[in-house]
Amino acid sequence: MRALELENLSVYYGPVRGVEDVTLHVEDGEIVALLGANGAGKSTLLKAISGIAASKSGTIRYFGDDFAKKSAHRRVLGGLVHVPEGRRIFTALTVGENLELGLYGTKVKRTERADRLVEILEMFPILREHFKRLSGMLSGGEQQVLAIARGMMSKPRILMIDEPSLGLDPQKIDIVYDLLEAVAATGTTVLLVEQNVNLALEIATRAYVLQQGSVVLSGESSALAADSRLSAAYLGEVDGKAR
Ligand SMILES: Nc1ncnc2c1ncn2[C@@H]1O[C@H](COP(=O)(O)OP(=O)(O)OP(=O)(O)O)[C@@H](O)[C@H]1O
Numbered sequence: 291m292r293a294l295e296l297e298n299l300s301v302y303y304g305p306v307r308g309v310e311d312v313t314l315h316v317e318d319g320e321i322v323a324l325l326g327a328n329g330a331g332k333s334t335l336l337k338a339i340s341g342i343a344a345s346k347s348g349t350i351r352y353f354g355d356d357f358a359k360k361s362a363h364r365r366v367l368g369g370l371v372h373v374p375e376g377r378r379i380f381t382a383l384t385v386g387e388n389l390e391l392g393l394y395g396t397k398v399k400r401t402e403r404a405d406r407l408v409e410i411l412e413m414f415p416i417l418r419e420h421f422k423r424l425s426g427m428l429s430g431g432e433q434q435v436l437a438i439a440r441g442m443m444s445k446p447r448i449l450m451i452d453e454p455s456l457g458l459d460p461q462k463i464d465i466v467y468d469l470l471e472a473v474a475a476t477g478t479t480v481l482l483v484e485q486n487v488n489l490a491l492e493i494a495t496r497a498y499v500l501q502q503g504s505v506v507l508s509g510e511s512s513a514l515a516a517d518s519r520l521s522a523a524y525l526g527e528v529d530g531k532a533r
Pocket residue numbers: 303306307308309326327328329330331332333334335375485
């Protein structure tokens with residue numbers, strides 16, 4: 291079963307091309323990476339899938355369901371969660387309050403909400419000790435963990451995450467990536483946007499490389515890692531790392 295299927299998807303910001311003619315798919319349970327340099331269209335693609343950005347043409351199918359007429363909110367209710375670039379947690383709220391917001395607008399009952407919190411804290415124990423702290427007091431890595439945990443509160447079928455490693459030191463990146471693998475191990479499909487190619491290819495089964503809004507390369511991670519065209523897609527980068 292395909293969790294996600296995009297066909298010839300184009301998104302424009304007025305005259306500016308965000309993405310053009312993107313065709314890709316993600317199988318249920320897969321971790322797939324979207325790679326590409328600054329401005330390649332990675333975030334735009336996630337926004338179009340979650341419904342924050344309107345697509346100009348093309349189709350988005352979610353577990354076979356046509357997404358075209360669904361609002362962003364209905365997509366969330368259908369189990370599609372988007373952890374945006376820069377995490378967007380509510381820094382003036384506590385960790386616990388941020389987690390509860392992961393269920394905002396859902397129909398999960400009060401009693402079940404408490405159970406969800408317990409489950410999430412088991413999966414993300416690092417948040418337990420900070421539960422009552424203001425989220426703004428957390429480190430960047432902890433905030434990223436919180437953003438993922440908040441997304442997992444509603445038990446999504448797909449978690450899309452935009453540049454989780456951005457601004458984190460290597461040790462924190464490892465923690466975040468271990469958690470993403472734990473998320474995938476629960477059966478949640480993961481669509482991961484990364485600039486750090488090596489990192490993404492380590493956990494993804496397959497990847498798509500975007501350049502100026504279009505897919506220029508795709509395949510199994512192991513094959514891509516050995517493909518010299520990958521660094522070429524990053525224009526000027528020779529070692530496969532964008533930063
Ligand atoms: N709100 C917007 N208004 C106008 N143009 C935009 C807007 N958001 C993105 N763009 C343009 O769309 C293109 C794709 O941008 P996008 O943010 O999707 O790239 P990205 O791959 O996520 O880059 P980065 O790695 O820097 O986050 C770029 O040319 C960008 O300038």
